Amino acid sequence: LAQDTALPDYVAWKEPGAFIQHSENTLETLRGEIGSVVTPNDLLFVRNNLPSLTEDDVGDPEAWTVSVEGVSDPREITLAELKGLDVAQVASVLQCSGNGRGFFEHETSGSQWLTGAAGNVIWTGVPVASLVEALGGVADGVQWMTGTGGESIPDGIDPLSVMVERSVPIAAHEQALLAWNLNGEPLPLAHGGPLRLVVPGYYGVNNVKHVKRLAFTEAETQAKIQQSGYRIRDVGVEGAPDQPSMFEMNVKSWVTQPLMDASSGRVLVMGVALGGTEELATVEVSTDSGATWSEARFTGPDLGPYAWRSFVIATDLEPGTYRIASRATTVGGASQPEDFPPNHRGYGHNGWSAHAVDVTVS
Ligand code: MSS
Known part of the structure; x- marks a missing residue:
């Protein structure tokens, strides 16, 4: 807030x-x-x-x-x-x-x-x-x-x-x-x-x-x-030059709307997605916690491989609670994992599950 x-x-x-x-x-x-x-x-x-x-x-x-x-x-x-x-x-x-x-x-x-x-x-x-x-x-x-x-x-x-x-x-x-x-x-x-x-x-x-x-x-x-800074390592381990450094970004997306509440009927789910250094291929959206997925549509211009893209999908939702998630995939086939492994400093999280939102439709 x-x-x-x-x-x-x-x-x-x-x-x-x-x-x-x-x-x-x-x-x-x-x-x-x-x-x-x-x-x-x-x-x-x-x-x-x-x-x-x-x-x-x-x-x-x-x-x-x-x-x-x-x-x-x-x-x-x-x-x-x-x-x-x-x-x-x-x-x-x-x-x-x-x-x-x-x-x-x-x-x-x-x-x-x-x-x-x-x-x-x-x-x-x-x-x-x-x-x-x-x-x-x-x-x-x-x-x-x-x-x-x-x-x-x-x-x-x-x-x-x-x-x-x-x-x-x-x-x-x-x-x-x-x-x-x-x-x-x-x-x-x-x-x-x-x-x-x-x-x-x-x-x-x-x-x-x-x-x-x-x-x-x-x-x-x-x-x-x-x-030693900005290095990915297991929880509790000190930073060191032989660990992966935070260079290229990974593929990621998240929903920006709705975030908490929506009225039943047609609900537009929107968000943004980035491929890191690669062009995006698809963004999928799930309204049931990842059990089923549907492909979203890109809404805006494609500003190149380093930019993010905005996406939308029109859903039809009855009153109830929904866990809404998004999952992006690049042209090279890199896709967001369900969970991202813990690392000491908490870098690079792109897990789709933790980025999902709980929305109440009434
Ligand atoms: N730079 C400088 N010079 N300083 C500082 O502090 N920071 C970083 C970058 N750069 C710095 C610099 C970081 S860390 C980040 S993120 C970024 O920046 C941010 O940006 P903006 O503009 O947004 O503020 Mo982390 O990876």
Whole structure:
């Protein structure tokens, strides 16, 4: 349920009443607020590991510089220069690794996100591939693309222990952008303005905000957020670099309407579905807890493999209680499992059963 408490100053421009506020640094979009293919900026969730930068921290946005390293011609480049280099627009789902954490039955630390640490947005920026080409290509032996956030680290703290620096496999640079614009507006500070690394198809954490450094590296960053953070492991096990990292998103869907009540007769069941890095093939809906399924229809435009799609199915429901679930499948055949195995930090939940809603029809 929405909270009446005012939003923190840095996100005061967002829609009041549309969020669950888990903390000063985490706002979850209410499940019923997702109603269109593109998530408006003022409804988009917020998750900051470190407090967001302020206008004073940033100064003149056009003069913001990013240091590009691990290319033939490494250099610092300003936002103004990047804007003149090349441009592309990509629609992609931005989703926190911990979205759905609140549905796990084991106890987990971190925000108890349900469905709302996700949105589908349109980024405008320079393709990283164009930037790399302009700087003479990546150096030999490069395996990773490493982005560093621009937050300053307080004195006396080991930077590696808190800095937001993430490495993704180098292949992901082919779809990545350095973005300055979100849904047609200058990228708000809360979402990483003035410049953000966007890695379509990858979990939120890899989309480094306020990016100050983009390095093509032989090894993954030594930052804790990479080495032991954001790793899938059994409950009770410490994070370690040999465990799977939260890179590509898995296939997922959830119903956004109805959520609690409906009037008997024709009931439209709606929701959103994403394929991660793959195009979706189908979304099925069940009104009987998964005993039987029917194929839903996509309602909106197809904004590409990294975007989510909205879906609808018209049902005919008599008074009673119904457990309504949705299950998405990609063209490659990946499908949501009924249950998603527990993992220590509660990442990656895409189990259709836990995401089902109980609706009373009267
Ligand atoms: N970046 C930076 N720089 N910082 C921080 O804190 N966070 C992450 C990303 N990036 C950060 C960054 C996360 S973790 C997430 S989700 C994302 O971001 C979110 O986004 P928005 O815009 O929504 O807030 Mo989980 O996986």
